[in-house]
Amino acid sequence: MGAHVLVAEDDEKQAALVRRYLEHDGHTVAVVHDGRSAIERVLQRPPDLLVLDWMLPVVQGPEVCRRVRDAGDLPVLMLTSRSAEEDLLRGLDLGADDYMTKPYSPRELVARVRSLLRRAGAQAGSGLPIWRVGPLTVDVQQHQVICRGEPVSCTPGEFRILETMAAEPGRAFSRRQLLDCTEGYDRAATERAIDVHIVNLRKKIEVVPRSPQLLQTVFGVGYRLAGGPRET
Template sequence: MSARILIAEDDRKQADLVRRYLEREGHRTTVVHDGRAAIDEARGRWPDLLVLDLMLPGVDGLDVCRVLRTERDLPIVMLTARATEDDLLLGLALGADDYVTKPYSPRELVARVRTVLRRAARAMTAETTAHSVGGLVVDTERHEVHVDGAPVDTTPGEFAVLACLAASPGRAFTRPMLLERVGGFGRDVTGRTIDVHVMNLRRKIEREPTRPRRLITVFGVGYKLARDGGPDAP
């Protein structure tokens, strides 16, 4: 599928290489070299996906991600030389959908972009339009989440996890099962990726995130969505 992709990378040679590979795939690209320009360009013409380097001058990539994800449901693939798990999880917690560490193969990046775009497209065109579970409504056609009638903003990764759980309330899913269901996040990602999405989702859909009643931990297994919002649900 062809998409409009914004590339935010301060290394001009690297940015040009990424641009050429993505355009060879049929995508339309725009390149910027600092964080402020990335925010301004995204706001001016919202892309279908953002390829975002974390180490940008001015406004760094984490802040770019934080700002844009509060404004729009924008798929983001992060690029970074930081390879620690904490950096990975922080990027995902802020709303990134995938994470590629340098050095990387441009073909691998193109494949990651393809996967994220397909996952976003599946979420928008799923046949079952909505799942309603104890006051929680997950609409896969509109890509919307409501809790007790109030809209809730989610990242694409969070939405994919929640939609999977909402489609089978009461069923326990392991972390590998959820990673597989949401399309995977690449070789750098462990089951803790799911933990981060669940932690963020609880902040958004639970009255008391530290005492979840909807999104339940199944110890030794993984997670499930309670059929009725939990035994103490209002």
């Protein structure tokens, strides 16, 4: 079954091309051409995924991404002509799940959309585990994170990191290992992108983000999720 995809792209020819390829892949596609319309559309009828251009009129893509992320865990694929690593990291910091630079292959875009939808749990599986580590619960089937009794809104990439670490609490993961586990989200990223995800996760699950008790740094290695034995 196809998903409902919203494309926010001010270039009408490019938007039409993306729509055509996504519809050919079985998705229902809506198109808007400015950032304000993208925000309004997401709030009125949340899509399964947002394809978001960085340079939009009225409200630019990064601000759209920030507002959309504040409203939920909608997967966001950012499109941009910017290729500098700092721009990539800024997009990830704002909550984008994947990042493609222009010009790009429409076929690759379709493949990225498929991967994001699959990994975001657009079609929930069955019999998947629930990891409980200290005050943190990671429900893989429901694609849900609970910390100290409160729901935590995570991007698909952030969720995959928590899922991986919660399955083996106490194990130190390198940045490369965590980057590999997010394959399908951050293909254009470097290991520095993991640091951005970790900072964002600490803001969401730590009582004092600058003094993390759960998501700890292992100097010279990477990161680990501290806590008691996991439960399934």
